[in-house]
Amino acid sequence: RKEVEQDPGPFNVPEGATVAFNCTYSNSASQSFFWYRQDCRKEPKLLMSVYSSGNEDGRFTAQLNRASQYISLLIRDSKLSDSATYLCVVNTASGGSYIPTFGRGTSLIVHP
Amino acid sequence: GAGVSQSPSNKVTEKGKDVELRCDPISGHTALYWYRQRLGQGLEFLIYFQGNSAPDKSGLPSDRFSAERTGESVSTLTIQRTQQEDSAVYLCASSPGGGEANEKLFFGSGTQLSVL
Numbered sequence: 039r040k041e042v043e044q045d046p047g048p049f050n051v052p053e054g055a056t057v058a059f060n061c062t063y064s065n066s067a068s069q070s071f072f073w074y075r076q077d078c079r080k081e082p083k084l085l086m087s088v089y090s091s092g093n094e095d096g097r098f099t100a101q102l103n104r105a106s107q108y109i110s111l112l113i114r115d116s117k118l119s120d121s122a123t124y125l126c127v128v129n130t131a132s133g134g135s136y137i138p139t140f141g142r143g144t145s146l147i148v149h150p
Numbered sequence: 151g152a153g154v155s156q157s158p159s160n161k162v163t164e165k166g167k168d169v170e171l172r173c174d175p176i177s178g179h180t181a182l183y184w185y186r187q188r189l190g191q192g193l194e195f196l197i198y199f200q201g202n203s204a205p206d207k208s209g210l211p212s213d214r215f216s217a218e219r220t221g222e223s224v225s226t227l228t229i230q231r232t233q234q235e236d237s238a239v240y241l242c243a244s245s246p247g248g249g250e251a252n253e254k255l256f257f258g259s260g261t262q263l264s265v266l
Contacts, residue, residue: 070252081241081257082193125192129253132208135200136253138183142192 041065041139042128048145055116059144061109061126069136071102073111074125076143082125085111116148152176154258156242162264163232171227171261175244181253182225183245184217187260188238196240199225232265239263 044061051057063071071088086093088100088109099112109126126141155174163169175182184196195209199219210216214232219225229236239262243255 072254074255081259082255083257084254087252087254132198133206135181135198135206137195137198137206138253138255139195140185140193 040142041130042126042141044126044141044144046142046144048147050147050149051116053116053118053148053150055148056112056114057116057146058113059111059124059126059146061111061141061144063107063109063126063128063139065128065130066107068107068128068130070129071109072127072129072138073098073100073109074127074140076123076125078122082140085124113146116146118148118150121146121148154242154244154256156240156258156261158261159259160262160264162266164266165234166231168228168230169232169263171229171240171242171263173225173227173242173258175223175225175242176246176256178222179244179246179256180222181245181247182219183243183255184225184227185241185243186238187241193241196227229263232263234265237263237265 073085074082075085076082088102092101097114101110123143123145125143129136157172180201182199185193197217198206214230217227239260241260243257245253
């Protein structure tokens with residue numbers, strides 16, 4: 039079983055749609071969680087952290103369920119520019135430090 | 151510089167040759183990570199440096215892979231006797247803190263390695 043699992047998609051949605059991505063992680067000792075965005079042939083960039091209480095940044099909402107080891111990202115009012123791969127990242131303890139482990143990513147295509 | 155810098159941006163080599171990839175982290179960032187991303191795949195952790203501590207090499211796929219870092223600055227990833235399956239984008243990232251749980255990574259634009 040992979041440490042961080044995501045549905046690779048692609049999710050193909052029209053502009054203005056609401057879309058949600060899920061991610062599950064296997065290590066219950068994982069400490070912190072993030073969503074990164076990766077555009078085609080570009081490097082990943084931090085989108086937002088994920089907190090237990092849930093957090094929102096504009097059109098983006100992230101949720102964490104520690105009991106189910108599950109993370110989600112909701113995008114409202116999708117824009118063409120949201121088209122990208124969304125990477126779920128989990129920081130897990132390794133020898134006294136924390137190593138970010140990446141999911142394979144979920145591809146989003148927003149069309150006119 | 152303002153961001154993480156990697157060089158070369160592209161490297162084409164013949165099977166069996168050695169290659170060296172370079173990463174300049176953001177100034178002041180104590181942590182440095184190397185990841186590999188094969189085409190259409192996720193990021194695969196290779197190695198992690200934190201200050202002057204011994205690196206975490208747990209992700210290196212074979213003894214053909216090695217990496218060094220001088221203090222809290224430049225890092226080089228060396229692949230010896232390259233194989234075709236080494237073809238991938240090699241991404242370097244740095245982070246400001248000391249391996250804390252909430253570390254956020256800043257990535258370079260990567261080196262696209264093609265082994266013929």
